[in-house]
Amino acid sequence: MAAPFPNLYTLRKVAESAAKGCDVCYKPSSSVLITPDKKDFFYICPAHLKDRYFCTPKIDEDAVKAKREKELAEEKERLVKEYQEKQRKKKEKEKEKDKEKDKEKDKDKNKEKDKDEDKDKSKEKEENQKNSGGETPKQEDEPRVFELKIAFYQQRLQRKRQAEAAKRDRERASQPNYFPSVPTEPPRK
Structure with a gap:
């Protein structure tokens, strides 16, 4: 018999007000593991997700590769x-130098502009360093898809089967022919 749902669970977060007991330790948790087809879900503490005996993270290599390529393209x-901007500024400086030769008074003003531009460049470099080097790992970097260890997956399957069996029993009990009818004839002697 094939499993009713795959052993792949996606981590989702719910509001703190909707937190329910963890399936393992019964502490309130707002993290939920759910199958892609939404047939099975359960609340779990984030600490249990790091337990290698409970589940293992599934890393989508294609998604990681695509993300890396996108970051490289953005960096490029x-x-x-930046290079085009530097070239443009360099051409502007050359034009300014030609004008400086003509006017001595403008020379002092251009020195001040150059200092301002140098300050602007240093500010841009600092901002770029902050943006590129100072980033903290985002929550998106955490694994979002997990595979349960076989014992816990079998436990989930067993609970699902028990719930289905209980549902079938309730449906049968609600049918009129489930229980035997009362005898209509008098008893024999």
């Missing part, structure tokens, strides 16, 4: 823009 685009 940013570097190209």
Whole structure:
């Protein structure tokens, strides 16, 4: 008999007000593991997700690769823009130098502009360093798909089967022909 649902669970978060008892330790938890087809779900503490004897994270290699390629493309685009900006500023400086030769008074003003531009460049570098190097790992970097260990998966399957059996029993009991009818004839002697 095939399993009614796959052994892949996605981590979802619910509101703190909707927290229910963890399936393992019964403490209130707002983390839920749910199958992709939504046939099975249960509340679980985040600490249990790190337990290698309970579940193992499933890493989608394609998604990780696509994310890495996207980051590289963004970095490349940013570097190209910076390079083009530097080239443009360099051309502007060359034009300004030509003008400086003509006017001595403008020379002092241009030095101040150069200092301002240098300050702007240093600020941009600091911002870029903050953006690229100072990032903390996001919550998205945590694994979101898990595979339960076989003992816990079998336990989930057993609970599902028991729930289905109880449902069938309730449906049968509600049918009129489930219990025998009262005899209509008098007893024989």
